[in-house]
Amino acid sequence: MNDRRLDALRDELNFLATNWLPRRALCRGMARFSQIRHPWVRAASIALWRACSDLDLGDARKQRFESLHDCFIRELEPGARPLDPDPEVLVSPCDGIVGGCGRLDGLVAVQAKRRTYALDELLCDAALAEYYRDGSYVTLRLTATMYHRFHAPFDCCIEHVSYVAGDAWNVNPAAVERVDRLYCRNERAVVRARLRGQEHVKEHVLTLVPVAAILVASIRLHCLAGLFHLDYPGPNEFPCASDYARGAELGWFQHGSTVLVFAPAGFALCKGIESGARIRMGQALLRLPADRSQSGRFIKTDRNKTGT
Numbered sequence: 001m002n003d004r005r006l007d008a009l010r011d012e013l014n015f016l017a018t019n020w021l022p023r024r025a026l027c028r029g030m031a032r033f034s035q036i037r038h039p040w041v042r043a044a045s046i047a048l049w050r051a052c053s054d055l056d057l058g059d060a061r062k063q064r065f066e067s068l069h070d071c072f073i074r075e076l077e078p079g080a081r082p083l084d085p086d087p088e089v090l091v092s093p094c095d096g097i098v099g100g101c102g103r104l105d106g107l108v109a110v111q112a113k114r115r116t117y118a119l120d121e122l123l124c125d126a127a128l129a130e131y132y133r134d135g136s137y138v139t140l141r142l143t144a145t146m147y148h149r150f151h152a153p154f155d156c157c158i159e160h161v162s163y164v165a166g167d168a169w170n171v172n173p174a175a176v177e178r179v180d181r182l183y184c185r186n187e188r189a190v191v192r193a194r195l196r197g198q199e200h201v202k203e204h205v206l207t208l209v210p211v212a213a214i215l216v217a218s219i220r221l222h223c224l225a226g227l228f229h230l231d232y233p234g235p236n237e238f239p240c241a242s243d244y245a246r247g248a249e250l251g252w253f254q255h256g257s258t259v260l261v262f263a264p265a266g267f268a269l270c271k272g273i274e275s276g277a278r279i280r281m282g283q284a285l286l287r288l289p290a291d292r293s294q295s296g297r298f299i300k301t302d303r304n305k306t307g308t
Helices: 003-019 023-034 037-050 068-072 121-125 126-131
Strands: 089-091 096-101 108-112 115-118 137-143 149-151 156-164 188-195 205-211 219-221 237-244 249-253 258-263 284-287
Touching: 037 068, 068 096, 089 249, 096 108, 096 156, 108 121, 108 284, 115 121, 121 188, 121 205, 188 219, 188 237, 237 258, 258 284
Parallel strands: none
Antiparallel strands: 089 284, 096 137, 108 115, 137 258, 149 249, 156 188, 156 237, 188 205, 205 258, 219 249
């Protein structure tokens, strides 16, 4: 069997194993198991994980972990992810593999070949979606072995977070190519951040959408108390006013997943940002609009919703 057919078989088996089993039960079970602190369980779990994957802990801040979960959400050594020095670019918020990216077709983004999704369904906010009409987007998929924390792409103020309850489909290529509107189905947080800086910068609002996935399926944001998870009871709308410097940590996934990044019209993908590319947090992702006379469309907010 050649490598291509073998890879296809692995993808098919992975899809069947993780998406036709009871996903919510798997998430709850993995959440409990991953936090067991017994030294034998911890050591065996991490050893098996390393043996069966490309897990690299060489840049982790610590090398001894209290549990498998502690390893999942590990911090990195200072300086392990340098920020791009160009002040006109937004940096990647996380390590990841670039999926769909480019310019939105109106309000439609590419999920995979022959599969798309509507931005208003993803964001659950028609007015916010309209703000990004014909804008730029990047899909960043985190594999299970990657660094799971995500960071601010630019100096910004998080103005609002919406939590959207959902499923826990796998987000690997096999599932993304088979499941319609997968990102719109999964548990996710919609994080709206206004850029800070000179006038031509702070006109713009960036939206990050961390999307949870199979197994732990939980998201933690530093700007809010508590943990979003499949059994989270609410509330779902959170007005915020939390400032972050470029590169500052925003939160983490309990397991690997995806971060979707949306910028309004005028932003452009940086060199090398294309489907299949591997990128690390801090690398150049999006460039600010070259035409500084282009006025941003300010977003005015009421208590829970967004309007233009």
